[in-house]
Amino acid sequence: MAGQASTSDEVGGKGPFGEATAEPIDLNLTALMDILSNLLFFLLASFGATVLMAINVSVPVQAAEASDVASDPSSVTATVRLAATGIEVAATGPQDAAQLAAWKKSIPLHSGDLDFAALTDHLRRMKEKYPKSETMVLLPERGVRYDALVRAMDAAREDRANGAPSKLFPQVVVSTVVK
8 A cells, every 4th residue: 555644643653743653651540639639628628627716706505404694684695786887786684675775776887987996885884884794696797798707806805995905795606697
């Protein structure tokens, strides 16, 4: 067959530009893919654990027995709702409704931003009235930025205005509104 050209895929033959072709190599990449997928899952799990360790919050649990904190008249639970329009603060506890209604306050935006100094001031006055208070429930509305959550938690945990920091509501529970 003198008139036929040789094909380029022959082993040991010549390619289209006259170069010698190499033998095909079959690579078994199964073990490498297993290792890389395990490494990927490990890194994702590590990142999740790191995020959980970065923010010190507690999750509310239902206790089987009655708590003496709920019936203590020198203790309230502060509820702080973060919204794009401002901050709303309320108190819950064993006190009568009139006493608790006095602590309900709406803190408007200050220069277009949430006013965390006013939040700290209001929580400090609440802590002075109810010194055994420890817990604050933080309710962020949809669209509230992460840094606003962190700043609200910082504002609720310590009052640094009068020199040495004083503890306000060190136990912050982040929750959502049930619709």
